[in-house]
Amino acid sequence: MMDSILTxxxxxxxxxxxxDTWWAFPTLEALHFIGLILLIGALYVVDxxxxxxxxxxxxxxxxxxxxxxxxxxxxxxSTGVLFLFTDPLRYYSNxxxxxxxxxxxxxxxxxxxxxxxxxxxxxxxQPHYSPAATVRWIAGISMLxxxxxxxxxxxxxxxx
Amino acid sequence: MLExxxxxxxxxxxxxxxxxxxxxxxxxxxxxxxxxxxxxMINLRVMGLASAIPLSALRTVYRVALAGLVVNVIxxxxxxxxxADAFFQSSPxxxxxxxxxxxxxxxxxxxxxxxxxxxxxxxxxxxxPLKLMAAISSVAWxxxxxxxxxxxxxxxxxx
Numbered sequence: 044m045m046d047s048i049l050t051x052x053x054x055x056x057x058x059x060x061x062x063d064t065w066w067a068f069p070t071l072e073a074l075h076f077i078g079l080i081l082l083i084g085a086l087y088v089v090d091x092x093x094x095x096x097x098x099x100x101x102x103x104x105x106x107x108x109x110x111x112x113x114x115x116x117x118x119x120x121s122t123g124v125l126f127l128f129t130d131p132l133r134y135y136s137n138x139x140x141x142x143x144x145x146x147x148x149x150x151x152x153x154x155x156x157x158x159x160x161x162x163x164x165x166x167x168x169q170p171h172y173s174p175a176a177t178v179r180w181i182a183g184i185s186m187l188x189x190x191x192x193x194x195x196x197x198x199x200x201x202x203x
Numbered sequence: 204m205l206e207x208x209x210x211x212x213x214x215x216x217x218x219x220x221x222x223x224x225x226x227x228x229x230x231x232x233x234x235x236x237x238x239x240x241x242x243x244m245i246n247l248r249v250m251g252l253a254s255a256i257p258l259s260a261l262r263t264v265y266r267v268a269l270a271g272l273v274v275n276v277i278x279x280x281x282x283x284x285x286x287a288d289a290f291f292q293s294s295p296x297x298x299x300x301x302x303x304x305x306x307x308x309x310x311x312x313x314x315x316x317x318x319x320x321x322x323x324x325x326x327x328x329x330x331x332p333l334k335l336m337a338a339i340s341s342v343a344w345x346x347x348x349x350x351x352x353x354x355x356x357x358x359x360x361x362x
Contacts, residue, residue: 069356073349076235080348084240088264099260107253108244170255193236194229201225 045135052131061129068129075122082115083189093174093182101170139202143195150188157181205287217285224285231278235351237271239344242310246337249313249329257326262318272307295357299350302343309340 052058061067085108091097092105127134134140160177174182195202208214217223241264248256283290290296313336317329329337 069353073352076348076352077345079232080236080240080243080344083236084243087237087240087267088244091264091267097260097263100256100263104253104255107255108247111244111247111252190233190236193232197229197232198225 049131058128071122078115078118085112090182090186102172139195139198146191208284208287214284234271234274241268246341249337295350295353302346306343
């Protein structure tokens with residue numbers, strides 16, 4: 044099953060198109076880095092506030108950066124999937140890539156935990172909200188996991 | 204001079220140990236996310252996003268961004284000395300350094316206006332010149348990142 048998907052990706056017209064266009068890969072990489080700072084820059088600012096730093100920043104207002112993170116995520120999911128098409132078998136078996144995907148899945152689960160564990164009423168009504176211990180933990184774990192996503196991504200060429 | 208840099212102890216550490224180069228490269232990517240990511244968010248706030256945030260309240264995250272700058276000046280210098288000759292001849296590298304100077308200069312000027320208690324602006328809506336600076340700064344930092352990435356692709360002499 045996985046093998047046939049990987050082979051289909053490898054033999055697809057999309058794969059040859061990216062590989063045969065000299066500017067495609069550097070352009071996609073530049074976009075992937077721009078998406079990275081949008082996604083992770085926005086999350087760092089939100090998470091630092093949720094960890095209790097910069098308490099003068101109203102917590103409901105800092106949530107205004109979440110759409111920026113989503114935009115970065117969409118850019119990086121799209122460009123990331125296009126990278127996979129250029130060398131699917133290598134990515135699939137690559138240790139750093141697998142760790143990167145694992146860190147992203149954990150970060151997604153952590154975000155779901157936040158959605159259910161956060162005291163949304165207080166966040167909406169108290170600008171100088173001081174986060175509960177659970178929320179501080181979730182924010183700290185989010186920062187660590189997304190930083191790990193960057194590191195494992197950067198290690199893909201070095202950690203087969 | 205460039206040869207001396209390339210044969211220095213730090214350069215050899217990055218060139219010759221199996222993990223030296225990937226570790227420095229990863230630090231440079233994390234420092235980039237902290238520095239450029241947070242600066243971009245401050246710029247977006249100056250340009251009007253999340254306008255309920257008092258401008259001076261961003262001082263804490265600005266300091267975190269400066270920590271990213273320190274990490275990247277150190278890791279960037281280590282990457283440079285390991286391959287000084289190639290970087291020296293690379294056009295994307297010099298464009299990156301030019302845009303980096305613009306980005307850092309604007310960061311200094313803007314932080315004085317945003318965070319210095321003595322000549323601080325009002326906390327809600329910055330004047331148009333500051334918004335313009337935020338826009339130029341954002342373009343400069345995105346350019347720094349794109350040019351940094353292109354160093355790996357462009358032929359050293361042709362560009």
